[in-house]
Amino acid sequence: MLYLIAFAVAAVIALLLWRAMSADRADVPRGTGTTPPAAPPHRTRPTGPDDDPDFLRSLDESMRRDDDPPPPSKD
Numbered sequence: 001m002l003y004l005i006a007f008a009v010a011a012v013i014a015l016l017l018w019r020a021m022s023a024d025r026a027d028v029p030r031g032t033g034t035t036p037p038a039a040p041p042h043r044t045r046p047t048g049p050d051d052d053p054d055f056l057r058s059l060d061e062s063m064r065r066d067d068d069p070p071p072p073s074k075d
Contacts, residue, residue, distance in 0.1 A: 050056070
């Protein structure tokens with residue numbers, strides 16, 4: 001009998017939670033079920049150094065300078 005009461009209480013709690021969660025979607029028309037996808041945010045500037053083309057260009061130039069061997073000395 002205790003299990004039956006516990007099941008009934010759990011079912012009532014589950015029903016109340018389900019109704020509470022679906023209440024925030026009351027403004028969505030019936031039948032759609034989803035909201036239209038939001039537009040992706042527009043990026044106005046790079047978010048990190050690896051997204052900055054100027055930084056990548058300067059990094060590439062500095063690596064090229066480092067890769068060039070120094071001229072041989074005439075000692």
